Amino acid sequence: MPETSILLIEDDPAISMIVEEMMMDLGMGTVITAGRLPAALEAAANGGFDCAIVDLKLHGQDTFEVARILRQRNIPFAFFTGYAADSLREYASQPVLPKPFAEADLKGILDHLLRPVNGA
Template identity: 30%
Template sequence: MNKSAPLSGLRVLVVEDAFLVALDLADELKAAGCDVVGPAPSVEQALQQIDGVELDGAVLDVNLHGERSFPLAEHLVTLGVPFVFLTGYDSTTVFPDRFQDSPRLSKPFEIRVLIEAVARFDKGKH
């Protein structure tokens, strides 16, 4: 793995409803070497964007304009795609039991921490 592009070759879905945050996430992941799918602002758009696409992982904002990303997370589980939740929620009660132990980053977070979380998606590839 190349130091200048630690996530080189990983195809990662970005789901975030805040336009500027989504662009920033996508730019940072691209700079780290990712092939970014999206960003998608909703579960429906994310499902459309990943139809027929092989993913290495996903970054999912929990609250998408009042819609929760958990149905998308369920779909990713069935595909065997790892993900990390991004959340502004302090309480874990927002998370269904199935996702209580899922990786999550609390907003705001440092990009370095996100890059480290996404790098864990690659563990099974090499």
């Protein structure tokens, strides 16, 4: 697998830290993390990653605008949330990494997002 880069949008540092480490264990090249909405929007707009995992809320604010940018740029992403799927509005068809999650869930989602049809 060529070196991949992942955007992780998550406002709980305990979770982003362990997810980053798990991603590293899975052989991902770089993990870009954003914990606040302005940083997340900027990271999504800047690109430079192969797929994204997006928490539905950052400090109480929805991240649908981040999802819109990612969809526009055709970058595969999954929501990362404990909310029910009907909270995803027009993004209900996006894959979801549920909270809480197991390491296997994370691996499954990354495999799905980075599958060859959309891969580099």
